[in-house]
Amino acid sequence: MATQNAAKVKRLGVIGAGQMGLGIALVAALKAGVPVTLVDNSQASLNKGLAFAAKDISKKRITPDQADDARLKLTGTTSIGELAGVDFVIEAVPEIPQLKFDIFAKLAEVCPRHAILATNTSSIPITRIAAATTKDPKDTSSSSRVVSTHFMNPVPVQKGVEIISGLQTSAETLDTAITFCRAMGKIPSVSADSPGFLANRILMPYINEAVICLETGVGDRDSIDSIMTNGTNVPMGPLQLADFIGLDTCLAIMRVLHLETGDSKYRPSVLLAKMVDAGWLGKKSGKGFYDY
Ligand SMILES: *[C@@H]1O[C@H](CO)[C@@H](O)[C@H](O)[C@H]1NC(C)=O
Ligand SMILES: *[C@@H]1O[C@H](CO)[C@@H](O)[C@H](O)[C@H]1NC(C)=O
Secondary structure, eight states, X not given: OHHHHHHHOOOEEEEOOSHHHHHHHHHIIIIIOOOEEEEOSOHHHHHHHHHHHHHHHHTSSSOHHHHHXXXXXXXXXXXXXXXXXXXXXXXXXXXXXXXXXXXXXXXXXXXXXXXXXXXXXXXXXXHHHHHTTOSOTTOOTTGGGEEEEEEOSSTTTOOEEEEEEOSSOOHHHHHHHHHHHHHTTOEEEEEOSOTTTTHHHHHHHHHHHHHHHHHTTSSOHHHHHHHHHHHHXXXXXXXXXXXXXXXXXXXXHHHHHHHHHOOGGGOOOHHHHHHHHTTOOBGGGTBSSSBX
């Protein structure tokens, strides 16, 4: 059953030629060996992305023939209508709810009736995205094919991927998503459609608690990061990790957890919010809990 499903994916569509979309397209071409149609509404982004991917392929430890083959597997288009021949689509555009809803409504129209429609959302409920594929909630012919494949950044490096079913997602859709992610060389974890899913639900309150410890004087920066790295064997302390992820990203995810659950245990740290107000976003802005 599972292998049958994997074999069903003969062509992949990826929406969004940003870092995430490109990473997904690259890994799909190289590992799963499927041709990929990359869609972006900007031709300039497509050209830049495909050029970047071509260069990246040259750096891989593969034969020149394999590299040529991978390059030929990647094509770009600005027209979402060109996804009429794909068996699986992964959407990786910015986290703007209406943008994702519009894309999924369109995908339900243009993709074949068997195609799996996957999103890389980190904060929007899958159930809500699936609902956008139909005007008649009783008709689940499209919404049952919506699922989330939440890849971790950077895609070529991180092996883990979260697979999330919405209320409408069919068992077959989930199974195909798991099998295809495995074909991409990834290690899937299944999560329910709940705010933050698994990774952020666990990671962000941990980081937030570290900031609250700093804010309330339980420990200073170096004590906090040192006890976690030297005491629990994680590669990076929580404050340094927050700097790498981006403090704005951490705050946004805490806000989603807090808002969607109404549970005060997810209250974002005041210090975290103030640092974002100051523009101290971590590594990308040169200043966060550390200076860069
Ligand atoms: C996809 O998910 C990853 C992990 O949460 C996130 O870092 C990234 O911004 C998302 N990207 C897009 C374009 O959806
Ligand atoms: C872990 O301990 C070493 C040795 O004392 C120290 O140099 C290092 O900074 C500590 N790690 C962190 C992240 O503070």
